[in-house]
Structure formats: structure tokens, C-alpha cells
Amino acid sequence: MGxxxxxxGKGFHEAPLVLFSALAVAGAGxxxxxxxxxATGQGAWASSPWEAGVVAGLLALxxxxxxxxxxxxxxxxxxxxMVGRSALTAEVLALGASLAVGxxxxxxxxxxxxxxxxxxxxxxxxxLVLLTLGTVYRLPGQVGWGGSAFLRPLALGMVFGMVVQGAxxxxxxxxxxxxxxxxxxxxxxxxxxxxxxxxxxxxxxAEASHPAVFRRRRLLxxxxxxxxxxxxxxxFLLAWTLLLVVVLVAGGVLLDRFLFYALAARLxxxxxxxxxxxxxxRRSIAPQSSTD
Amino acid sequence: MKTGTPAWGPGRHGAAGFALDxxxxxxxxxxxxxxxxxxxxxxxxxxxxxxxxxxxxxxGGPTYFFSLACHHCQDPPCVRGCPSGALRKRPxxxxxxEADLCMGCRYCEMACPFKAPAYDSDAGVxxxxxxxxHRLDSGLLPxxxxxxxxGALGFEDDTAAGxxxxxxxxxxxxxxxxxxxxxxxxxxxxEVPGFVDPGEAKPGLVLVPxxxxxxxxxxxxxxxxxxxxxxxxxxxxxxGHG
Numbered sequence: 001m002g003x004x005x006x007x008x009g010k011g012f013h014e015a016p017l018v019l020f021s022a023l024a025v026a027g028a029g030x031x032x033x034x035x036x037x038x039a040t041g042q043g044a045w046a047s048s049p050w051e052a053g054v055v056a057g058l059l060a061l062x063x064x065x066x067x068x069x070x071x072x073x074x075x076x077x078x079x080x081x082m083v084g085r086s087a088l089t090a091e092v093l094a095l096g097a098s099l100a101v102g103x104x105x106x107x108x109x110x111x112x113x114x115x116x117x118x119x120x121x122x123x124x125x126x127x128l129v130l131l132t133l134g135t136v137y138r139l140p141g142q143v144g145w146g147g148s149a150f151l152r153p154l155a156l157g158m159v160f161g162m163v164v165q166g167a168x169x170x171x172x173x174x175x176x177x178x179x180x181x182x183x184x185x186x187x188x189x190x191x192x193x194x195x196x197x198x199x200x201x202x203x204x205x206a207e208a209s210h211p212a213v214f215r216r217r218r219l220l221x222x223x224x225x226x227x228x229x230x231x232x233x234x235x236f237l238l239a240w241t242l243l244l245v246v247v248l249v250a251g252g253v254l255l256d257r258f259l260f261y262a263l264a265a266r267l268x269x270x271x272x273x274x275x276x277x278x279x280x281x282r283r284s285i286a287p288q289s290s291t292d
Numbered sequence: 293m294k295t296g297t298p299a300w301g302p303g304r305h306g307a308a309g310f311a312l313d314x315x316x317x318x319x320x321x322x323x324x325x326x327x328x329x330x331x332x333x334x335x336x337x338x339x340x341x342x343x344x345x346x347x348x349x350x351x352g353g354p355t356y357f358f359s360l361a362c363h364h365c366q367d368p369p370c371v372r373g374c375p376s377g378a379l380r381k382r383p384x385x386x387x388x389x390e391a392d393l394c395m396g397c398r399y400c401e402m403a404c405p406f407k408a409p410a411y412d413s414d415a416g417v418x419x420x421x422x423x424x425x426h427r428l429d430s431g432l433l434p435x436x437x438x439x440x441x442x443g444a445l446g447f448e449d450d451t452a453a454g455x456x457x458x459x460x461x462x463x464x465x466x467x468x469x470x471x472x473x474x475x476x477x478x479x480x481x482x483e484v485p486g487f488v489d490p491g492e493a494k495p496g497l498v499l500v501p502x503x504x505x506x507x508x509x510x511x512x513x514x515x516x517x518x519x520x521x522x523x524x525x526x527x528x529x530x531x532g533h534g
Contacts, residue, residue, distance in 0.1 A: 013398070069397065069398070070395050070396050070397055070416075071394075071395065071396020071397075071398075071411070071412075071413070071415070071416025071417055071418075072394070072395045072396045072416045072417060073395075075376070075393075075394075075395035075396075076395060078375070078376035078377075078378075078393060078395050079375040079376060079395065079397070080375070081375065081376050081377045081393075082374065082375050082376065082377050085372070086372070086373055086374060086375040087373060088373060088374075088375040088397070088399050089375040092375065137402070139369060139373070139402055139403045140369050140403070140405045140490040140492040140493060141405030141488075141490040142402065205488055264402075266405065266407075267405065267488045267490055268405075268406075268407060268488060269343050269358055269360060269406075269486060269487055269488050270343055271488070272485075272486055272487065272488040273343055273344075273345045273358075273486045276345060276346070276353075276485050276486050277345070277346055277348065277350070277353075280346060280350040280353045281350060
């Protein structure tokens with residue numbers, strides 16, 4: 001594959017990143033939730049082969065989709081050149097390692113030593129993926145991506161993973177695992193609220209990347225919050241079909257990732273100039289005559 | 293502020309960046325055009341832009357124009373984040389982008405707080421101002437600086453911002469002020485209302501305020517600007533200004 005002609009100059013060029021990160025959060029969430037389950041005594045510390053297969057499959061699909069964002073997909077291998085220096089390289093490495101380990105864990109027979117090691121490593125690598133998905137966007141001037149925002153993929157991934165594991169019968173609803181799931185739900189809700197408040201506080205000098213979506217941010221964030229943090233937990237606690245809960249949270253993951261990119265707002269000179277001019281205007285200063 | 297021919301060349305080490313005299317820039321855009329022509333930029337790509345402040349001329353507030361390009365920061369977030377190493381900071385301070393190493397991930401575009409990297413959708417790679425280092429290496433000024441008809445845009449290197457300096461002086465070469473030199477306090481960019489610096493990148497841009505500041509108020513904060521503007525409005529009302 002060579003150059004992608006036309007590319008994504010204007011418009012929502014982040015669409016492939018939305019899909020990629022949703023798939024990565026989902027896959028790594030399933031893998032990483034194994035850590036929570038094991039910590040609460042609801043299963044082994046090692047992923048099962050089917051679990052590893054699902055994780056590897058989702059991550060592989062995500063990595064494939066992410067190349068659609070590149071202007072030069074054939075150069076994707078260059079992403080590994082800055083090990084130890086670039087946060088994006090670290091993310092790519094974590095994804096690659098999880099994918100490879102997940103594939104080994106899924107394909108090697110149960111008695112294999114390498115397979116066994118892979119199945120133990122996979123949950124921790126999945127947690128690393130969820131963390132790097134957040135830390136890669138700790139960028140100066142990006143209003144909505146700083147602070148505690150780097151924990152959002154981790155929290156949301158764990159919610160999704162635990163719900164999927166529950167639907168798959170990996171844990172019994174009740175007891176400590178339920179408490180952990182509810183706790184993660186609360187953490188996710190808290191991160192959403194904190195992020196929303198920070199966004200509103202720093203709007204003055206910010207310039208939105210996608211103004212049309214940004215104008216509807218409160219409604220969209222409310223929908224996301226309701227889907228993941230109100231409807232899904234209620235459905236879960238009221239013992240609705242777990243598959244429905246999975247669908248609700250999956251929809252929430254996709255919406256969350258869309259909003260992460262669509263509501264990106266950056267402190268810029270253009271934004272600050274608008275703030276200064278608005279302040280001048282508010283001070284009831286009339287425009288000068290054109291003959292001045 | 294036309295600086296003289298900079299002392300440039302291989303092996304030079306230091307910081308580099310543009311200098312802008314806010315009292316001279318009239319927002320004509322000659323710098324933008326010169327950059328496009330010199331670097332043969334495709335239609336949708338621009339490395340320099342003009343941002344006017346207070347074009348509506350609210351009474352008492354200043355009106356000036358920011359001519360902005362890459363600031364060749366001392367700690368550039370774009371370089372730190374680039375996964376392929378296409379972006380690098382040369383020893384002479386210039387931040388360059390090697391297109392052959394760029395995969396067009398646009399991460400630098402997200403990382404840069406100053407909107408410097410520009411995506412060329414036809415080529416599928418990022419592009420950015422490189423301070424016309426090809427001209428610098430030949431003893432010439434950057435195209436935008438050369439093109440400025442009012443001497444507002446300059447090129448400074450190793451300037452100790454915050455000290456008193458005569459605009460129009462080639463600091464690096466230690467030249468003498470010319471007859472039209474306007475003495476102004478050179479400011480760090482973050483001291484000027486309207487300019488935003490998130491504070492981590494240490495941009496190389498220096499800004500020279502208009503002579504006299506804003507009715508004598510120093511460009512130290514938005515609050516001082518607004519206070520000066522309010523004073524001006526009060527004076528206007530008191531004198532029956534309509």
C-alpha cells in the first residue's frame with residue numbers, strides 16, 4: 001500500500017482512530033478484567049484460550065483499522081523507531097506485544113509452557129495497553145485530554161471487560177466481583193464528571209477541533225454518561241439479559257471514543273484573542289468611528 | 293525590524309526563532325505569501341498565519357496582528373512525540389521535519405500547542421516551517437522576514453528575552469541600531485495579551501510591544517490591558533466622546 005490519495009484534510013479525520021481505540025479498549029478491557037476477577041477470587045490469573053483469542057482478535061482488528069488514519073500506511077513500521085522517547089511508540093509496542101502474546105495464548109495447546117506463560121502475561125499487558133491509550137494523549141494545550149483523562153480508557157475498558165466476562169459466565173454475579181464492578185463504574189462516572197467540569201472551566205481560550213459537535217457537547221456527554229453509567233448498571237442490577245448490558249456498554253465505548261476526539265479543544269492564540277475581544281466588549285467599550 | 297544577515301552555518305549551536313514587532317505589523321500577509329512561494333506549498337497548506345487582535349477597534353484596547361509560524365521551541369512537544377523520528381531539533385535550534393520519515397499519523401499536529409505542523413493531504417505527510425534553513429545556510433534571511441515591507445518580522449537567535457534591546461538590531465551579529473530603531477522591551481511571548489503558551493514548550497518567539505504600550509500600561513496581563521481600556525473609556529465619556 002502506498003500513499004492514500006486525497007487523505008483526510010478537513011472533516012472528521014479521526015474516524016479511524018475512534019474505531020481503533022474502541023476496539024482496543026474493548027479487547028484490552030476483556031483481557032485486563034482478568035486481573036480484577038482474579039484479585040477477587042473469581043478465577044485464575046491466566047486468561048483462558050477463548051478469552052485470549054477474543055482479545056487478540058479485537059486488538060488485531062483495531063491495529064488494522066488504525067492504519068487507515070495514516071497518510072502513508074505503508075510506512076506504519078516507522079512507528080517503532082522512537083522506543084523510549086515517544087509515547088505513541090510506547091502505545092504501538094504495548095499493542096503489538098499484547099497482540100502477539102494473545103495470539104500465542106489462544107493458539108498454543110493448554111499443556112504448552114510458552115502458551116501458559118502467555119496466558120499469564122496477557123492480562124497485565126492488556127492493562128498496559130489501556131494505560132498507554134490514555135497517556136499518549138497527555139499533550140500540552142489540549143484542554144480535555146489532560147489531568148485524569150488518561151485513566152478513562154482503563155476505567156471504561158474494565159467496565160466493558162467485566163460485563164463481557166459476566167455475560168460469558170466467567171464470574172458469578174454477587175460478592176466481591178460485583179462490588180469491584182460497581183466501583184469501576186463509579187470511577188468511570190467520576191472521571192467523566194471531572195473531565196466535563198474541566199472542559200467547561202477552560203473553554204474561554206480554547207478552540208474546538210470540531211465546532212459543530214462541540215456546540216452539542218453537553219447533550220452528547222449526557223447520552224454517554226446515561227448509557228454507560230446509569231442505564232447499563234441499572235440493567236445489570238435488575239438482572240436484564242447480560243447480552244443487552246454488553247450491547248449498552250459497547251455502544252457507550254464507541255460513543256466515548258468518538259467524543260474523546262470530537263470534543264478535542266486546544267488553547268490557541270485564536271481562542272485567546274476571542275476571549276480578550278469578548279472581555280473588551282463586555283467592558284462596554286464601543287467600536288471607534290472609522291474616521292479615527 | 294530587519295535584522296542583518298545572521299551569522300549562520302554548520303556547527304552553529306543555539307536557539308532560534310522569529311521576532312515580531314507588534315507596533316509595526318499591519319497584517320498585510322506578505323510574509324504568508326513569501327513563505328508559500330519560497331517553499332512551493334500546495335494549496336491547502338500554510339506555514340504562517342495572521343491572527344488579528346481587536347480588529348473591531350474597541351476603544352482603549354490595542355489593535356495588533358500576530359504573524360505566527362513555528363516557534364522552534366526549546367523543548368518541542370512535536371519532536372518528543374513523533375514516533376518515527378521525522379521531527380528533530382537541530383543543534384542550531386531549527387526544528388525540521390523529514391518528509392521521507394513521516395507516516396502521516398498527525399500526532400505532531402495534536403501535540404503542537406501553536407498549530408505549526410500542517411498536513412498535506414495530497415502527499416499524506418506532515419509539513420512545517422523550517423526557518424528557511426536552506427536560506428540561512430547561504431547567508432540569507434528567511435523568506436518571510438525578507439518579504440516584510442514594514443520591518444515587523446525579524447529573525448532572532450539567542451535573544452535574551454525580557455531585557456532591553458533595540459529593535460532593528462541584529463543581536464547575534466552585535467550590530468548598531470539604525471536611525472529608525474524603536475527601543476522596546478522585548479517580551480517573552482506569554483506576556484502579551486492574546487498569545488497563548490501552555491508553558492511547557494518554551495517557544496522561541498519574541499514579541500516587541502508597540503511603543504508606549506497600551507496607554508503606558510505594560511503588557512503584563514490581560515487585567516492590566518482591561519484596566520487601561522476601562523480608563524480610556526472613562527476618559528472618553530467624561531469628555532463627551534460619542
